[in-house]
Amino acid sequence: NYSQKVLPESFKETSSLAWLGIYTGNLEALPNSIGEDLSKLVVIQVLNNRVKNLPESIGKLSKLIYLWVSGNEIELLPDSIGQLDNLFCLWIWNNKISYLPDTVGNQGHLLFLDANNNRLTSLPDSIGNIKTLRTLTIYNNNITSIPESITNLNHLYSLDAWNNSVQALPQNLPNMKALLTVDIRNNFLEGIPEGNVDDGWKNIKSLLIAGNPLCNNIKYKLPNTVKNMGLEYLCKQQCSVDCPDYFLGGACSDGDMSYEHLRDDEWPEAKPVNGGCNTAKCNYDDGACIKK
Numbered sequence: 001n002y003s004q005k006v007l008p009e010s011f012k013e014t015s016s017l018a019w020l021g022i023y024t025g026n027l028e029a030l031p032n033s034i035g036e037d038l039s040k041l042v043v044i045q046v047l048n049n050r051v052k053n054l055p056e057s058i059g060k061l062s063k064l065i066y067l068w069v070s071g072n073e074i075e076l077l078p079d080s081i082g083q084l085d086n087l088f089c090l091w092i093w094n095n096k097i098s099y100l101p102d103t104v105g106n107q108g109h110l111l112f113l114d115a116n117n118n119r120l121t122s123l124p125d126s127i128g129n130i131k132t133l134r135t136l137t138i139y140n141n142n143i144t145s146i147p148e149s150i151t152n153l154n155h156l157y158s159l160d161a162w163n164n165s166v167q168a169l170p171q172n173l174p175n176m177k178a179l180l181t182v183d184i185r186n187n188f189l190e191g192i193p194e195g196n197v198d199d200g201w202k203n204i205k206s207l208l209i210a211g212n213p214l215c216n217n218i219k220y221k222l223p224n225t226v227k228n229m230g231l232e233y234l235c236k237q238q239c240s241v242d243c244p245d246y247f248l249g250g251a252c253s254d255g256d257m258s259y260e261h262l263r264d265d266e267w268p269e270a271k272p273v274n275g276g277c278n279t280a281k282c283n284y285d286d287g288a289c290i291k292k
Helices: 009-013 056-060 079-083 102-106 125-129 148-152 224-229 283-287
Strands: 019-023 043-047 066-068 089-091 112-114 135-137 158-160 181-183 206-208
Touching: 056 079, 079 102, 102 125, 125 148
Parallel strands: 019 043, 043 066, 066 089, 089 112, 112 135, 135 158, 158 181, 181 206
Antiparallel strands: none
16 A cells, blocks of 8 residues: 555656556555656556546657556646557546546557546547557446447457447448447347348447437347347346356456357357346446446
């Protein structure tokens, strides 16, 4: 536990530091000159403190590959975040961030972007420029729309956007070749896009849509390419398949993919994935899920 609000002045003298780790404490700020003083930093892990903002000079950390600042009170990310060209992991969940700067689209090697449990209401169109992105995790925000540009992410295989206010999905989303899992539970979807007639949604292994208005519309018809998954399964809220009761809400997360059966053409008898996070029996993922 770090008890001080700021780092000591002598911290600037650790110019050879490659890994900065501060886990749980009262730290409210990183040094404004961190980019100049600690140019050799490769990893920043400042977790569960009280950091309110990141300094603009952080963009000068050209060697930084791992930025993990979850569990703080960050409201804004500096525009210079887009200068971190070697960054491959940006974990900023459990903060107070209201928007991502447009410059986030300048990331040249980013693989994982996790911004769940913030105050986001939208995503910048520039997010579609992060060609290397593999996973986008944005659940528990107040996002009303997902930009069509996301369909330019040819390597994206996981989209977690449950517990938001999304009213429609990008029209080209079903045609994304690398996308395997989409969790869009507890939003405001009246329907889902069909995609290409022959292969829309074809590559999806897990599609979760429970808690959306379309699930209460008996007249709504799923696109032909997902009908075989069964609306009654896609819309059902329940705990992870095969998750022991004594794990529910604890070590076994409702949405834990290791406990869910993915749709597999080589295993046709497997039940469609139907895990649900927002369930009382699972204790709402031990408080991680919003009780709607």
